[in-house]
Amino acid sequence: MKKQTIDTRPAGPKPWYDPRVRSLFFQAIAIALVFWGGWILVDNTLSNMESRGISTGFGFLGETAGFGIIMNLVPYDATMSYGRTFWVGLTNTLLVSAMGVVAATILGFIIGVARLSSNWLVAKMALVYIEVIRNIPLLLQIFFWYFAVLSNLPSPRQSVDVGGALFLNNRGLYLPDPVTQEGFGIVWGGILLAIAAVVGIRIWAKKRQLATGQIFPTFKVGVAILVLVPIISYLVAGRPLEWDLPALRGFNFGGGITIIPELAALWIALSLYTASFIAEIVRSGILSVSKGQTEASKALGLPNGLTLRLVVIPQAMRVIIPPLTSQYLNLVKNSSLATAIGYPDLVAVFMGTTLNQTGQAVEVVAITMAVYLTISLLISLFMNIYNRAVAIKER
């Protein structure tokens, strides 16, 4: 016998009063509008390009570029292709961004903690730093470092000379370049050995703490191993390293490694500017941990350092990570201000010179935007993974 189910629910509203029907209707309209707008844009572009006789496609990437770039991490000269200029620009952008993220994070954490110091002078200095730096436009700060500070360094002939190995002048900072000789493999071996030993000690120390409660000074011992073992292996291998020293040749220096002033100015400005925002984020993160947490930790006999490490920072991190991510994204995107002082980043090289020479605006802009989007999404992804790891599980 089939059981008859009786629908006891009240009759549904008229379709135009039903929120589900309404939302479907408005979503359909929105999608139609987006597609219509997109089609107009594409159609318009294609017909305009056709009427002006501009060829589309990515074939231009294989053509010879014919212009020089003042700094390249991947091998480059003017006979190479436009595609190559893309890689030069991208690596330069990634370099200054990575350097900026590292420096801004370190500086930001230090200043953020200093801002909370009980020492009046330290706290006020951090406050002044933050308020001055974050309230001046970044472009202005880049100009300041490039034109007001680095351009006023002495000319190559009057370089600031540190021990005949390190030279600073208005063309850049010149450092000795390490050139590995035969037998350097032993040193690499020593470095790998040291890293393996430190990892091993960490695991062993954790195990021992679980078993006996003894706390091993992993950090101090680890640093000692990481410093001493490579030095010893270097000496044992008979010092297989020579330095290519920079030297004055004619009007400028040759040899060694050069940090061009454009890179230095951009890096300093980006780091200082972003650090001021990170400092405020760190401060708010630490303040978000209630005073009761610190008191409970102290009442349990945990000294200040352990209280900070085991109780305050783990809880502050969940507040710090999301806004820190957006600061990293800002830094990467702000690095495109490089154009203003001629640092050859992706925007300056690829969207600047390459675009001007080839006229392939649509393709070049699309590639460049896709690159920034990719970098930003990757940073977000990694930060989200990290955030999930430190998030507090409450329910």
Place this chain on the structure above:
Amino acid sequence: MQTPPKDQPGKKPGIIRVEGMHKWYGDFHVLKDLNLTVDQGERIVICGPSGSGKSTFIRCINRLEEHQQGKIIVDGIELTDDVRHIDTVRREVGMVFQHFNLFPHLTVLENCCLSPIWVRKTPRKEAEASAMEYLERVKIPDQANKFPGQLSGGQQQRVAIARALCMKPKIMLFDEPTSALDPEMIKEVLDVMIELAGSGMTMLCVTHEMGFAKTVADRVIFMDGGEIVEQAPPHEFFTNPQEARTQKFLQQILAH
């Protein structure tokens, strides 16, 4: 250090000694010339109107607050600016707060083990076993792997008591442990505290629970305006208060 008198074997007299203690917040004189001696195993309830300085007083005993004048000696160690003395005293003095202050990023068991592992350097297994014993004593061993946010207020406060006990303290301070709880949860926390009192723990409780005071206290201290106005055994205190301020306070809280 004094030797224990013969009539009380094993009971150290004066495990807490407060002598002529004053505290100011800026110009505001919060605590005025407090004198108190607590013997080992003594259970003391401190009551008084809000703003009378009773919380501030017990927070001075493990130096969550600094005093500016007079002496506080806990288990033979005087509390001064010396950080080592402060840490030593805090290891021997457990504290339970009004708002529990459990660490939300750690499980109940990790909350209990944190200090034994890092301060007492107990092996983790031992620390966990001992923590489970205390969690059983406060009747929530089954919540050990939950996070504090998943527990009710009464359960959280019992975890907080277990966490303090895991350091095997000689003295326990309670700062209004039931004030933030719903009425039906107050009893479960008080039961744990009464059980603890029966085990011979030295206890100082700031509380408004007069029933608790009558059941377990050896002495009730009444504070008002930053002074100790009156102290007496509970029976005497509730039936025959000497001071006018005490009488007025008792009338107000026992009116209903």
